Amino acid sequence: MSETADVADLPRPTREHLAELPPTATVVYLHLRNEGNPRTLRQIAYETVRPQRSIRRALRQLHEEGMVSCSPRHTDPPQSEWQVNE
Template structure:
């Protein structure tokens, strides 16, 4: 299976992403193609973006109801992010 690109997403999702900064689209595609939840650290590593930028993108995606977050009970505790739907 090959990774999806923005053009492979449904029209509504593309329209939502079009209103967001490029980092948000990059983070969304990384989550979409991941096949499972990812932590902030994993997303920062995979996108090669600063943690602060990835966190801002995640918040924007969350506000648009494109991603969700769930706690991961590890030591130290971390959150895992995934695409909605």
């Protein structure tokens, strides 16, 4: 894991974009950015101590805004991994 970023460390357009989204979306975005590696929904929920339902909603909102992307992970059962779009 690299340096931990806070909202204040983000570029202004990104901060303004996150301000329009629910707080959980900001937490998820910062977590993904700070991790630096793709994470599954279950990993994000566990590491942020938030319900999977809230994380799923936040990821969907961030994905619709083009701030995160999803790639399939070929495991059994199949899971998706999420990462921040740079």
